[in-house]
Amino acid sequence: MLRKVYPFWRLQGVQLISVFVLCLAVFAYLQPAQTLADPDSWYHVKLTTMMRDSGLVRDFPWTQASLYRTIFIDQHFLYHVLLLPFVSLAPNDLAGAKIATIIFAAFSVTAVLWCLKRWRVPYWGVGIILLLTSAPFLFRLSLLKAPSLAIGVSIIAYYLITERRLGWLFFWTWFYVWFYSAWPLVVVMAGVWIAIDSLSQTKLNLKIIGQTLISKNNLKLVGVIVGGIVVALIINPYFPTNLVYLKQIFGMALTPYHTFVGIGGEWYPLAPFDLPENLSYPLLVWLLSTLVAVFTWHKQTKLSRSSWLIAVLFLIYTLKARRQTEYFVPWMVISSGLCLRDAGLGNLTLAYLKNKFASWIPKWVMKKYVLVTLLVYAIMVVPWGLSHGFRLAKAALANKYSYNTMLGAANWLKQNSPSGTIVFQSDWSMFPMLFYHNSQNYYLTGLDQTFMYEYDKEKYRQWERVVKGEARAIYKIAHDSFGASYLLLEKRTPAMLFWANRDNRLNRVYEDSEAIVYKLD
Template sequence: MISVLFGKKFYFMNSLKTISKRLANHQAIAGLLLFLLVLAFFSWLEYAPTLADPDSFYHAKMTALISENGLVRDFPYLQFTTLKDGYIDHHLLYHLYLIPFVKIFPLPVGLKIGHSLLAALVLATLYWLLTKLKVRGAWGYTVFLLLVEPFIFRLSLVKAQPLSLIILLLGTYLIIRKKFLGLTLLSFIYVWSYGGWFLILIITAIYVLVESWDRAWLKIRADRLAKIINFKNKKTDLINRLYAWVISFIKNALNSQNFKLVTSVLLGLVLGLVINPYFPKNLEFYWIHIIKIALINYQGVIGVGAEWYPYNINDFFINNLLPFILALVALAVFLNYHQKFDVVVKYFLALFLAFVIATAKARRNVEYLAPLAVIFSALVFSRGWSLDEIRGDFQAFGRLFKKVFLNDWRAKVLFTLFSILTVTVIFYKMPYQAKKSLDNGFNYNYLKSASEYLLANSQPGDIVFQSDWDEFPILFYHNSRNYYIVGLDPTFMYLKNPDLYNKWADITRGQRAEDIYGIIKNDFRAKYVIATLDHKELIANLDNNFYFAKVYSDNEAVIYKVL
């Protein structure tokens, strides 16, 4: 029995090998099966009457407005922010993509169906990229990402991140293959799709730096070898070699191919900005969005979204344990045989390290970190296996492992049971943890009753003073007839009027009780105040002020009329 179970004729293992070979030989069928599997997986994750991120309500409303009235050019809904006069839809293609789904299905459901398809397409694109890079076991590496909880959670948020990931994955392939026209077109599309379009320029610059660095070192090593052969190598050559490396690096960075590479991306980005329904207003918006919010960020001054804050160091490594383990093993192999690997492997290593830094700064970048860790690892293991020296070391390690841990049938049984238990726990824990977080999001009907009261009792254009900036998307989703104070990001209000932002923040936190009537009525021109029940201090201050009449309350919020 034991010999059959663990011997060479083990039926289950042979079946897996047969399936793996057939998938490798029929990549189109494998890709379709993967897409359907992942689509079913994300459909299960999304199957709940909730949206985990308030911004998803904004995307739902924008999709509906564009579907009904065309492009949204004016945005009076945020009266005290830079968006009042400087709004652009920086996720335009994402919203246009969702329109057919919200026309066919009810709005929240259609939104999730369209988004699940896009999320599945991310994994299908990753599989396609791995096959193009000739990675062995591309299917398995792709499925591995479904076990990375922060990745699948972020990908499940109904936001434009999946579209951004698809574009960047395609971009890395076009960069490696130096497809200049394709890069120009893709860069143009990126500007219309996602506010973080500058990322494609960053990954292009990283490739140029890595390739130039690699070529410069290859030239220096070749020159040094020639001098050694000719007995001309001297210790004083160190400075000369460094100088030669710098010159070679600069020449490679500025060669015609790299110049075309960077220029093609820049051309696409410029065209995307200029040939744009929001030009030239989009230039000021992107200055705020990219420089002020993404790079500078005012998290030390004002309370921004949680995704802009860095990870706690323990959470950073624990939440991303699986991709980090995979990447660290791959890194150990790479460092030991770095001269054996080509510039493509080094490029993805550089991208992985760059996004480790970016994710440490802002946790929102984790959706890029995990797939880059997998791509780098897959390239190292796959290309390492094709090299005799590295494959020999892999096989020697395998023999040593068997000798130490699988030396008799008892050890094999224990190892098999441990492996099955570990894999089962991981397969269960990670997806269900993401599912639980998604299910605990905001119900579709959150603040709907309060919004319906405002719709029935207020006038179009009446300003509603809301208790938090991230309540705006939900209020906007249910009621776009009224206007609000701040939303999408508090930086937009802070940059418009820091003094007014501080007044709003102090009042909503309950830190200011004096003269709140004068500020809300005169400075903010508000007709109503809506406070969710977690703002107890604000509610107490409003209850104690007879200039505010409580006109509505439920188990979610309280509404006051400003007298």
């Protein structure tokens, strides 16, 4: 029997490698030369270099008014391990981390396309257009943060769940727990899969649903995931401190901190009317595929139904925290592909459409000149629309922080203050830059304001009143309550600056275009 020979470009490995290379080019182009878009990037690079030079970081005295001071764990441990070769071999550690981010982001996009291909989704390559034209998705994946790789890790976990690759799933869950704090997503995906499996029975009654829920296969699946999580939590470099930290992980996901704590903008809700503007093409395709799935519900499989429900969950979570677009976009693409596959997308050809919908289409639309006009319009307008998100992401990444942000003030403090001196900073988001440039001094808070709030609510309110310019007694609060010897004030906090300049016990010792340093006499 003769073996069928496919053209070189149709070989699965060649196609996926081509996707990966294309993604590398896209994310390399998006990365600006000497700027970083997210302050946390400095923290990740600094912690990685500290791990390389001094071993595992177990104590974190650099945020004196935060939970990190008492219960620190590296919740991105394996992410930092993966960063190690890049920050060590590159001439500049920040540039090395950017190279890693480009590779990680390309992996995540390729993972989505790989799953679509494995699930035999027709026209799976269209997914790359939807992914690489979504500005929020491109922006989030281009940040020097764990989600650039975690998105791909979570989607592969879902593939292992649906294919019941239990051995791989055990170790993949273990890896996920050590890699990133979003690992509870594995439990959510498995729960959705089991629920859809139970509700997809031909005879829906409570007895059959109950039997399916506790079936041998589903119990094995639950056991493998729970086993992987338990082993990862116990055989862990941060055990048993990491068990205490679980409360904060779930608290951040469930508590509406944005209503009473000044947290990062990425955790604030996304208005429903902003969705079409930010996620136009993926959202349009997903809504259309949802409509198709509704009319062909009897054809939809457990795989398409479960992926659709996961997409809905991320839609809800995105409305709660806008950063979740990084997950919502790929799940829209996955859900759309699977729903259309089960609806019969494989038969979708021009001839099929003409025969199927000819009676619905007005005859004048089928005239040649009309079709040519529509084709010309599509050629002119569609590429511009598709590139719009690409341009938005490029601009958003470029107009951010330079590598040397806060370098002047950090170096002055490093050279003119004893090691371990506490600095009261006016902006918690500047901590990663200060920490990166000067780990000799200690600061008050950074990375996440919920950690300061949970550490001492009264001190959080005191700090908040000072930086908002609501408290005149800056010296008393900074020196007496927080034990600070220096005050670092960003010039973009005019209200605080007003009172600082009127306090005789604050001695201005350094100033540049970004910040002012006061010594608390």
